[in-house]
Amino acid sequence: MDSKIDEIIGAALDAAARAGTDYADVRFVRNRKQVVNFEDDFIRSIEQEDMSGYGVRALVKGAWGFASSTDSDLGAVRQAARLAVDMAGANAAVSVSDPVTLTPDEPRTGSHETPMLEDPFEVPIKEKVSLLTAAGSEALRVPGVRKVLGWMNLLNVRKTFASTEGARVSTDVTQTAAEYTVWAVGNGLAKQRTYSILPLSAGYEHLRRGRIVEEAPRVAREAVEHLKAKPVPAGRKDLILMPSHLSLTIHESVGHATELDRALGMEESLAGRSFAVPSLLGKLKYGSDLVNFKADNAMPGGLATMGFDDDGVPGTSWHIVKDGVLRGYSTSREVAGKIGQTRSMGSNRADSWSSFPIVRIPNLSLEPGSRMLSLDDLIADTKDGILIDGKGSYSIDQMRCNFQFGGNAFFEIKNGRIGGMLRDVTYQAITTDFWNSCDAICDGRFFEPHGELNCGKGDPMQISRMTHGSAPARFRNISVGGIR
Amino acid sequence: MDDEKNLTDAVETALGFRKSDGMEAFIDGHRIGFTRFSNGRITQNVSRSKFIMTVKTWFGAREGLCRTTDFSRASLEAAVRTAEEIARNSGENLEFAPPVRPCAVPNVESYFESTARTGPKERASMAGRMLARCSGSGLSCAGLLGNGTLFRVFGNSEGHSAYHRGSWARMTCTVLTGNSSGWKRATAENISDIDPDGVFESALSTAEKSRDPADIEPGKYTVVLGSPAVSEMLAFLFWCWDAKSAHEGRSFMSGKVGSAIAAPCISISSVPGHPKAPGFPFQQDGLPQARVDWIRNGRAVNLTRDRFWAGKLGLTPTGQPSNWIMDGTDATVDELVAGISRGILVSRFWYVRYVDQIELLLTGMTRDGTFLIEDGRIMCGVKNMRWNDSIPSILNRVEAVGTPVREGESMDTVVPPLVVRDFNFTSKTLF
Numbered sequence: 001m002d003s004k005i006d007e008i009i010g011a012a013l014d015a016a017a018r019a020g021t022d023y024a025d026v027r028f029v030r031n032r033k034q035v036v037n038f039e040d041d042f043i044r045s046i047e048q049e050d051m052s053g054y055g056v057r058a059l060v061k062g063a064w065g066f067a068s069s070t071d072s073d074l075g076a077v078r079q080a081a082r083l084a085v086d087m088a089g090a091n092a093a094v095s096v097s098d099p100v101t102l103t104p105d106e107p108r109t110g111s112h113e114t115p116m117l118e119d120p121f122e123v124p125i126k127e128k129v130s131l132l133t134a135a136g137s138e139a140l141r142v143p144g145v146r147k148v149l150g151w152m153n154l155l156n157v158r159k160t161f162a163s164t165e166g167a168r169v170s171t172d173v174t175q176t177a178a179e180y181t182v183w184a185v186g187n188g189l190a191k192q193r194t195y196s197i198l199p200l201s202a203g204y205e206h207l208r209r210g211r212i213v214e215e216a217p218r219v220a221r222e223a224v225e226h227l228k229a230k231p232v233p234a235g236r237k238d239l240i241l242m243p244s245h246l247s248l249t250i251h252e253s254v255g256h257a258t259e260l261d262r263a264l265g266m267e268e269s270l271a272g273r274s275f276a277v278p279s280l281l282g283k284l285k286y287g288s289d290l291v292n293f294k295a296d297n298a299m300p301g302g303l304a305t306m307g308f309d310d311d312g313v314p315g316t317s318w319h320i321v322k323d324g325v326l327r328g329y330s331t332s333r334e335v336a337g338k339i340g341q342t343r344s345m346g347s348n349r350a351d352s353w354s355s356f357p358i359v360r361i362p363n364l365s366l367e368p369g370s371r372m373l374s375l376d377d378l379i380a381d382t383k384d385g386i387l388i389d390g391k392g393s394y395s396i397d398q399m400r401c402n403f404q405f406g407g408n409a410f411f412e413i414k415n416g417r418i419g420g421m422l423r424d425v426t427y428q429a430i431t432t433d434f435w436n437s438c439d440a441i442c443d444g445r446f447f448e449p450h451g452e453l454n455c456g457k458g459d460p461m462q463i464s465r466m467t468h469g470s471a472p473a474r475f476r477n478i479s480v481g482g483i484r
Numbered sequence: 485m486d487d488e489k490n491l492t493d494a495v496e497t498a499l500g501f502r503k504s505d506g507m508e509a510f511i512d513g514h515r516i517g518f519t520r521f522s523n524g525r526i527t528q529n530v531s532r533s534k535f536i537m538t539v540k541t542w543f544g545a546r547e548g549l550c551r552t553t554d555f556s557r558a559s560l561e562a563a564v565r566t567a568e569e570i571a572r573n574s575g576e577n578l579e580f581a582p583p584v585r586p587c588a589v590p591n592v593e594s595y596f597e598s599t600a601r602t603g604p605k606e607r608a609s610m611a612g613r614m615l616a617r618c619s620g621s622g623l624s625c626a627g628l629l630g631n632g633t634l635f636r637v638f639g640n641s642e643g644h645s646a647y648h649r650g651s652w653a654r655m656t657c658t659v660l661t662g663n664s665s666g667w668k669r670a671t672a673e674n675i676s677d678i679d680p681d682g683v684f685e686s687a688l689s690t691a692e693k694s695r696d697p698a699d700i701e702p703g704k705y706t707v708v709l710g711s712p713a714v715s716e717m718l719a720f721l722f723w724c725w726d727a728k729s730a731h732e733g734r735s736f737m738s739g740k741v742g743s744a745i746a747a748p749c750i751s752i753s754s755v756p757g758h759p760k761a762p763g764f765p766f767q768q769d770g771l772p773q774a775r776v777d778w779i780r781n782g783r784a785v786n787l788t789r790d791r792f793w794a795g796k797l798g799l800t801p802t803g804q805p806s807n808w809i810m811d812g813t814d815a816t817v818d819e820l821v822a823g824i825s826r827g828i829l830v831s832r833f834w835y836v837r838y839v840d841q842i843e844l845l846l847t848g849m850t851r852d853g854t855f856l857i858e859d860g861r862i863m864c865g866v867k868n869m870r871w872n873d874s875i876p877s878i879l880n881r882v883e884a885v886g887t888p889v890r891e892g893e894s895m896d897t898v899v900p901p902l903v904v905r906d907f908n909f910t911s912k913t914l915f
Contacts, residue, residue: 043575051553067531070553087529087604094612097524125573185733190842268626354532395835397849402913483872
């Protein structure tokens with residue numbers, strides 16, 4: 001296989017160079033995926049993919065062309081490369097302004113492989129079937145449970161990237177995750193509770209460490225309790241948000257808002273723009289002084305930890321927000337120079353060989369608080385609040401200002417104690433108001449990385465993955481409910 | 485790798501490797517190109533050729549599925565063996581349904597050579613015209629032009645087979661002033677049905693009219709929902725329109741088939757080969773698409789049902805339709821606006837999500853042109869607002885229906901603009 005990849009890469013770069021490109025790169029990608037879907041205590045489907053293809057990106061006079069194919073015949077490869085160059089030329093002829101200039105990066109060589117103990121594709125199907133159906137059976141034992149729906153998702157992506165600048169890097173990334181949702185139905189309501197083994201770049205050992213069967217009774221009981229919970233009245237509350245919930249709040253209100261292509265207007269056609277425009281860099285008070293967002297594409301286990309991005313730039317770490325102030329963006333070689341940066345932060349990713357790489361959210365985490373603070377202490381210090389665990393409804397405007405989030409489970413906090421569950425909780429805020437209301441973050445002992453498997457961006461939509469870590473954090477006086 | 489013989493041969497080749505009790509093979513393929521533009525230039529120009537075969541095998545009720553992009557004999561045999569290995573080791577699917585028997589598939593003519601032939605130079609030229617219109621005018625524009633050929637090929641071990649080739653073209657354009665925006669989308673099988681200049685002018689007109697948007701307080705307003713907004717909302721209705729979740733009490737539709745769930749002016753159906761949105765003639769399991777009424781004069785008539793649930797209910801299966809067609813009238817948006825003393829015109833929605841699936845309570849934002857209506861006229865643009873409202877409640881508050889337009893991003897729809905009273909805006913944003 002390696003020699004075939006060499007041939008494809010050589011043929012593509014050679015054909016692009018002969019066609020007169022100023023720059024070209026080629027990605028050969030092999031995707032293996034296995035998804036086991038279960039319902040109640042039986043298997044709905046087991047789906048395996050083994051797909052491969054290549055994409056050639058050419059830059060001519062500051063304009064891009066890109067062609068991809070699954071046809072590995074070398075004639076087809078050369079044709080795709082020539083087509084990419086032709087398309088770039090067609091674009092260059094009509095592009096009105098702002099030609100592409102890549103920030104310099106030394107041609108990299110090297111490889112990255114997800115550290116793992118056990119290849120998830122080598123684990124027998126029967127073992128996976130028995131694990132998942134056992135979880136479903138355990139949940140169904142709890143009276144009031146009506147439905148269990150869940151999955152196990154295993155992914156391996158092997159990619160070779162090479163460019164006419166001389167870069168040649170390869171990545172071999174394996175990611176594992178499993179999740180199920182338990183439904184309780186009654187009194188005209190249907191409520192859920194979800195258990196996740198957090199998605200990580202890791203082998204099957206990660207899933208073995210999960211408590212997928214052991215946690216099923218608790219999850220099922222909480223689904224039933226959720227059904228009986230009282231609805232939240234509209235008003236203002238202090239919120240304690242758990243890492244399982246904060247991951248999506250970080251993702252939507254910080255991660256997307258600080259993608260530089262979006263902030264520059266390049267994603268207007270579908271995903272939208274950002275309020276956090278480059279003129280605010282170093283000035284915008286994004287959050288309170290406690291708030292530090294750090295990007296880290298070398299984070300162990302991170303879903304965006306791939307060694308190199310699709311510009312061939314190595315993963316690195318940097319601050320997006322430091323001491324509450326906007327300090328950085330996610331960038332690619334195409335956009336970094338637009339704000340005077342001399343190098344890309346390495347966040348250019350495509351979801352397939354057939355997709356054009358765009359700036360994607362990196363692994364992006366809210367750094368834990370610097371003073372010792374446990375979750376129990378934080379709850380004890382909260383008089384009238386709600387603790388929110390897990391993900392629920394989420395929506396944000398196309399400039400990333402007004403958002404509304406739900407959650408998976410809600411627990412009332414009264415006078416420093418956790419009370420019963422609540423239902424129908426949503427909170428709504430303007431992004432910077434929300435992050436400036438953060439007055440406490442638990443310390444590093446409570447930090448958890450949570451992976452996002454389905455981040456949509458681009459036009460047509462591309463799906464990417466990344467990780468957002470945090471410790472539980474408190475937000476004061478947030479508008480809750482009031483939506484009906 | 486894109487003509488009928490090659491693709492049907494690949495399906496037959498895969499079926500020939502079967503050792504299982506039964507097998508399906510399905511190819512989903514496309515050769516498409518698209519051109520994106522923004523920031524005064526073309527930002528992407530992409531050519532994509534992608535063919536994926538899905539092989540599904542079963543022993544009794546144990547199923548296995550494998551996908552591959554390599555259609556060589558060796559690879560197809562490996563895919564079949566992998567699917568069989570999975571099936572042997574899987575548990576029984578308690579909702580296993582026997583395969584589709586040989587049957588007629590509707591003839592859907594949706595291929596236009598001119599669409600398939602349009603290339604990057606033509607797309608670049610169209611994009612260039614729009615970019616040039618904005619250059620030096622204080623305006624900017626962003627959008628996508630895409631076109632190509634779509635393929636679907638099916639065969640199973642029962643001898644049922646089907647092939648479809650269709651063409652597809654889409655254009656979207658957003659025009660931005662300093663503080664407003666307008667957006668327009670056009671989708672067609674025949675690219676000559678798309679008028680790029682008309683799309684641009686429509687987006688420009690909306691952007692110009694919504695300059696300097698006013699700040700108004702959220703609350704309940706009578707709204708005219710543009711057809712893109714209606715299409716987006718209906719997607720969330722029909723993702724919860726299945727008979728199974730209704731039967732299990734996990735759906736708003738539990739116990740509601742035969743009942744009135746919307747105003748009497750609401751009728752929605754699926755129509756294979758509809759002239760405005762023909763869709764695909766058959767589904768991934770080979771099931772032919774059929775005409776089905778979902779809501780007729782406000783009354784729920786049918787829910788979607790796969791082959792297992794259809795058998796359980798003693799009904800014919802519908803599978804997942806490939807279009808949703810809503811009846812309308814001849815009324816234009818301007819005529820709908822003329823009937824409103826005070827209200828809001830919503831051009832489109834953005835980031836719609838369920839808040840509560842049982843209530844079909846949704847939230848979302850307005851985007852790209854939101855206007856205040858007074859005394860039957862558009863007075864000014866207003867800043868975007870968040871809304872929370874439930875689909876059945878909205879459909880019961882429909883007061884007027886306009887002319888259906890082809891819309892749809894995640895599902896193909898032909899839907900009219902609607903006038904809805906007491907639409908629930910709950911907060912505002914900054915722009």
